[in-house]
Amino acid sequence: MASDASPAVAPPADHGAGRQTILQRVASLRAWLFLLALLVGFEAWARAAYGVTFLGNTFNLQSIAIFAVAPLLLATGQTFVIISGGIDLSTGFVMGLAAVVAALVVGWANAVLSPPFAVLMGVFAGVLVAGVPGLVNGVLVAFLKVPPFIGTLGMFGVARGVAFLLATGTTVPVSNPVLAQLGNGRLWGVPWIVIVTALFVLLMHYVLSQTRFGQHNYAIGANAQAARRAGIDIRRHLVRLYVLSSACAGLAGVLYTARFSAGAAQAGEPLILDSVAAVVIGGASLFGGSGTILGTVAGAFVIAVIQYGLVFVNVKPFWQFIAVGVVIIISVLIDQAQRAFAGGRQSE
Numbered sequence: 001m002a003s004d005a006s007p008a009v010a011p012p013a014d015h016g017a018g019r020q021t022i023l024q025r026v027a028s029l030r031a032w033l034f035l036l037a038l039l040v041g042f043e044a045w046a047r048a049a050y051g052v053t054f055l056g057n058t059f060n061l062q063s064i065a066i067f068a069v070a071p072l073l074l075a076t077g078q079t080f081v082i083i084s085g086g087i088d089l090s091t092g093f094v095m096g097l098a099a100v101v102a103a104l105v106v107g108w109a110n111a112v113l114s115p116p117f118a119v120l121m122g123v124f125a126g127v128l129v130a131g132v133p134g135l136v137n138g139v140l141v142a143f144l145k146v147p148p149f150i151g152t153l154g155m156f157g158v159a160r161g162v163a164f165l166l167a168t169g170t171t172v173p174v175s176n177p178v179l180a181q182l183g184n185g186r187l188w189g190v191p192w193i194v195i196v197t198a199l200f201v202l203l204m205h206y207v208l209s210q211t212r213f214g215q216h217n218y219a220i221g222a223n224a225q226a227a228r229r230a231g232i233d234i235r236r237h238l239v240r241l242y243v244l245s246s247a248c249a250g251l252a253g254v255l256y257t258a259r260f261s262a263g264a265a266q267a268g269e270p271l272i273l274d275s276v277a278a279v280v281i282g283g284a285s286l287f288g289g290s291g292t293i294l295g296t297v298a299g300a301f302v303i304a305v306i307q308y309g310l311v312f313v314n315v316k317p318f319w320q321f322i323a324v325g326v327v328i329i330i331s332v333l334i335d336q337a338q339r340a341f342a343g344g345r346q347s348e
Helices: 015-028 030-050 058-083 091-109 115-142 148-166 177-184 192-210 212-222 224-229 234-260 269-281 293-312 319-347
Strands: none
Touching (some): 030 293, 030 319, 058 091, 115 177, 177 234, 269 293
């Protein structure tokens, strides 16, 4: 007896979904693609115009890595904040405050302690003092419901004023052989400040990607109400978050003092935009809920390569601002397109 059942027909392949997956992967790697394009472009430019190599020069690579240290440290803390849906505009002058405090403490401790212990005290003091503005930022945002943009902008001014008061309006020189070695010494040809930064960034990558703190951060940024219903203490988390951001700025300030043997209140002033730019270029969404430390690393190196590369090929430095701005705009447009496309797919 013949069966009336129709033979099973396999559903047609969703080629659109396949293309979407590929586009998503390309978009998620945009910072690394920007970086690759810049490196290839500057190498070709240097060879064509001057007959020299850009990537084959060890000094160039070391200089780019050193250029990236401070923006990357600021951007690492900024990554956590932006993923949560906030922003921290105080980090530049928190870095300057930490630089001044570290220089003052090391200078004072030189008279009573050996050089290594004087440096340890300066590092501890710089990072600890930097955490205070972060604590205030966290309380303002989490408990007093001040918008992050306004609260951290206010702390920007406070940290700036305190740093200049402590420094009496000038830079604070400091002489310590261990501090000088940290700032300008090398291990197997790699600058110590680059090694310290790499180890710290790897630690923060682990915290964001592998710990409950990082998971809660993504959850709050994606949907704060759902995170609260899931039992996450959002206020406590936000306070910790802004303290972490300021601590990253504090470490950047300490390394600045080590590199230049002086603390300056304005040390991080030009890096405020760069820290946010590195996070955005690295793929984090300003709406919160997405972003990675590795993407931020690529974003920081994109900025460092632009800044150093344009100088290397003898282009006026003012073009740096234009180039970085264009890359930021492209990154934001890509993020907007991703969100719009994802929203359209979900509504189908």
